[in-house]
């Protein structure tokens with residue numbers, strides 16, 4: 001979807017042209033016929049400047065704007081909070097299993113832990129700055145810069161999906177859609193792990209100051225079950241983060 005701004009003003013035209021290189025996939029110039037912005041009563045041949053509405057939206061829930069700070073801290077913490085939980089979970093997979101890291105940030109610590117455990121990793125994050133850093137850290141690992149809402153998750157199945165620090169950033173309705181979407185992406189026997197507070201609670205994210213919300217354990221477990229997964233083991237890490245997990249029924253069990 002593109003929002004259309006019609007204008008023949010050469011000054012604006014120059015400005016918009018300068019932007020074109022930076023946001024080319026979200027911007028285009030379309031020749032047309034209509035009122036120009038200098039004299040709107042006069043119809044004339046003009047260029048329409050169209051911007052994708054995505055251009056104006058931050059899909060990373062504020063993380064792109066604080067990415068530099070995040071990258072210097074958590075984004076470099078190879079043994080950061082939750083590392084031992086992610087390592088223990090990673091060890092439950094066979095070598096070579098394929099895992100998707102949603103809201104991966106820089107890939108440190110979580111994607112790195114997956115790779116060190118001999119797993120294959122894919123990642124999705126909506127922040128262009130986080131993804132740029134991820135690509136420097138892991139040049140050979142597929143990472144897609146897009147929101148989990150829009151992502152097709154590489155159009156493939158995964159043996160595991162891990163999402164640390166993402167679920168509660170999303171609006172309630174998005175969380176309710178994301179859990180079945182993740183479940184449907186798991187291969188038979190595949191495992192899901194995500195963090196969210198046990199209690200139903202709302203707060204302001206300390207870094208971005210944007211609202212966060214947990215649906216609470218009862219809702220998360222219901223959503224996991226309703227998505228066709230078994231409830232898996234739950235954990236708490238050294239930072240007090242709670243981990244919900246689910247396991248997709250394997251084809252032999254379901255027969």
Ligand SMILES: C[S@@+](CC[C@H](N)C(=O)[O-])C[C@H]1O[C@@H](n2cnc3c(N)ncnc32)[C@H](O)[C@@H]1O
Pocket residue numbers: 059060061063064074075102103104105106108109110124125126127130146147148149163164165166169170
């Ligand atoms: C709290 S950070 C966690 C990063 C990483 N998982 C970690 O453990 O350090 C949340 C991450 O989710 C990303 N994010 C936020 N909203 C998103 C969305 N709708 N889709 C994809 N990624 C998103 C942010 O850009 C950020 O990198």
